[in-house]
Amino acid sequence: MITSDSVVTLRLMTEQDLPMLHDWLNRHHIFEWWGGEEARPTLAEVLEEYAPNNLSRESVTAYIAMLDGEPIGYAQSYVALGSGDGWWEDETDPGVRGIDQSLADPSQLGKGLGTKLVHALVEMLFQDPEVTKIQTDPAPDNLRAIRCYEKAGFVRQKTIATPDGPAVYMVQTRQAFEQARSAARPFHREDESRQPGLASPVERH
Numbered sequence: 001m002i003t004s005d006s007v008v009t010l011r012l013m014t015e016q017d018l019p020m021l022h023d024w025l026n027r028h029h030i031f032e033w034w035g036g037e038e039a040r041p042t043l044a045e046v047l048e049e050y051a052p053n054n055l056s057r058e059s060v061t062a063y064i065a066m067l068d069g070e071p072i073g074y075a076q077s078y079v080a081l082g083s084g085d086g087w088w089e090d091e092t093d094p095g096v097r098g099i100d101q102s103l104a105d106p107s108q109l110g111k112g113l114g115t116k117l118v119h120a121l122v123e124m125l126f127q128d129p130e131v132t133k134i135q136t137d138p139a140p141d142n143l144r145a146i147r148c149y150e151k152a153g154f155v156r157q158k159t160i161a162t163p164d165g166p167a168v169y170m171v172q173t174r175q176a177f178e179q180a181r182s183a184a185r186p187f188h189r190e191d192e193s194r195q196p197g198l199a200s201p202v203e204r205h
């Protein structure tokens, strides 16, 4: 069961995950936003295109999202600069990363898991001090994904043309991420000694 305490974690995807990924990429709720019916991949295509070694040659890292020990979704991050094939040609900053993700089970959509997944991915990517900004590019009519990204701290910039068609360009800068994190930081006892009049916003046990 999904509760507000449910924790989504990420692990690196391995070759063993590829048959499962093939199944997921052929599910309607995923392929409708990942290239459409004609982009449904065969197992051979997934084994080739998503093999972690092949992805890393394109500066893409693939992850499996986990909840309570079960795989619940696919996520990937990439280095935007030098993506090739017409992607991100104006990018000059080597610190920009992009993300994409999908939940595997259509019955789990719209319950907050995607927001948890994106939070986990953003948190992990910003652990690398070289990362300056994270971007994403949902289709303009993928309102659920756009809302999920907004809840996870992304801000819409503009509509752009990509090799896959129009997209909403959304970003989260390191500065915005760190500001949001310090605003959410739990109240500390040392702060209390400096500001004795303030009530603690978190319960202590």
Ligand SMILES: CC(C)(COP(=O)(O)OP(=O)(O)OC[C@H]1O[C@@H](n2cnc3c(N)ncnc32)[C@H](O)[C@@H]1OP(=O)(O)O)[C@@H](O)C(=O)NCCC(=O)NCCS
Residues within 6 Å of the ligand: 029, 030, 033, 100, 101, 102, 103, 104, 108, 109, 110, 111, 112, 113, 114, 115, 116, 137, 138, 139, 142, 143, 144, 145, 147, 148, 151
């Ligand atoms: C995109 C995806 C990862 C988001 O995960 P999720 O768990 O469904 O998203 P969340 O529940 O965390 O947030 C979705 C938000 O969109 C809202 N939403 C859902 N359908 C919506 C719609 N048609 N219009 C506007 N908002 C919508 C939900 O109400 C929720 O917002 P709220 O919490 O303010 O009410 C998931 O839906 C998914 O895998 N979709 C299929 C594949 C896909 O689109 N991948 C993304 C490609 S960019």
